[in-house]
Amino acid sequence: MNFFGTIFSYIRETYVDRLSYFPSNIKISLMIILFCAIAIVELYIYIIFRRVIKANQNKQTKYWKERIGNMLASVVVYDESENTAEIAVHFYDKLKKLPLKNSTVNQILTSEIITYHKNFTGKIPEVLALLYAKLKLDKRSKKKIDSKHWETKIEGIREANEMGISEMAEEIIKYTDDENGLLRMEAQAAYLKLSNKDPFHFLDRAQERILDWHQLVLFEIITKNKKLTIPSFSKWLRSPNDTVVMFCLKLIDHFMQFDAAEEVQRLLKHHNTRIVKKSIEIIGKLELEELEKHMFEIYFDHTDEIKLEILNSLGKISSGKYADFLSSRIHSNDSKIKRAALYAIKRDADHGEARLLEIYHHTSPENQALITHVLDNRIKQ
């Protein structure tokens, strides 16, 4: 009898002939061993089965990637002198023969179209957008947007955004205030690009924070997209969401929206010091002389950080109305305040330097050294 035969007959003997004679603890142990052995065998079968399926899927994916890649490369290098619609029709007939109901094929085709759409300019993206619509791949993107999983939603939003499917803007708006930050950001960025009616509508409904890094992304989209009609951002300065106010202030600053002066003035009394500081900065940058007195009114109620910003802005406006106030700052105990005030005086091109020299003759040696420093044109503020 061979080795395996001996083992098998021993197991059979143990479990069939002798089992009933064993004490109950041995019986239980033998049953547990039997259960584990069966479980291990099943597990192995399952693993092998999964691996076969996976290998088959990989083979399929590789095949379709190669085939679809070649087809799309032919679209990309097709004679550009032809009409866009004609090229799309020509390739549509070939691409529609693909088994698009197969999710792998559909996904490969979508992602490859998007890759080419992203990397090329000229007629290629137009042809690809037409093919994307004709092959109804947008339906799948829409399905993804409606998915339960946030990462799938993001995928769908990205696809719609890249392919410029403006009909999906109304689907996407509901995620622009989602509690998931990543989904919210993708949705806001996509909505800005896709909405033809009111691309900034998401600001009206934003209750969740627009994070700083997210503001940078949106800022870049808004400032670089030449097709966007820029609204007056002052209408969102009353938003209860501080991050919306801050974001709009940055945009007002960038687009130099003078019509926002009245609303910016109101923000000088805002509870959020970052907003107050940004408002002061804008007043200085836009040289809103009529708001000088409002900055002066709040000067003594704030921290040094805000005071420095006010001095800086007063310097930028240089109306001369607050020259005495600025001169009196030389008596401050804080050297940063003194320095900021002296630079603000210097900014007055007509009388600044003369005023500094006048202060110089009536102040302490320490302050004189500071004035000499400020008057030295080689040193930048």
Add this chain to the structure above:
Amino acid sequence: MSKILIAEDEVLMLKALEFKLKKDGYQVDVAADGRQAMEKVKNETYDLILTDIMMPFVGGMEILSYVKNDPIKKHTPVLLISAVGLENIVLEGFSLGADDFIYKPFNLNELSVRIKRYVKQNAF
């Protein structure tokens, strides 16, 4: 027939460029990463090298630097492809001797015309 090397790690882009340049009548050699590209550059002679800047193992800048420091290959035009147009990268590329910079997204026909010009110049 002019021989061109395309080094690009994005398979789809590599395929499109290969299709286009073959269609334009060039003999095309491809490399899917920087290491492969460097090996090919060392062992073969090309009339033009089109390389992506960001690639695994060896970057486009290193390939450019190798070509431009080789006494025999230094006249080979090298065109860099980049998705980012950062000033310092562009300056570094040109200071190493890059002949041109192509930013993604780009027009394939425009690229084709540029390549034609460089290959022609190099032939004389």
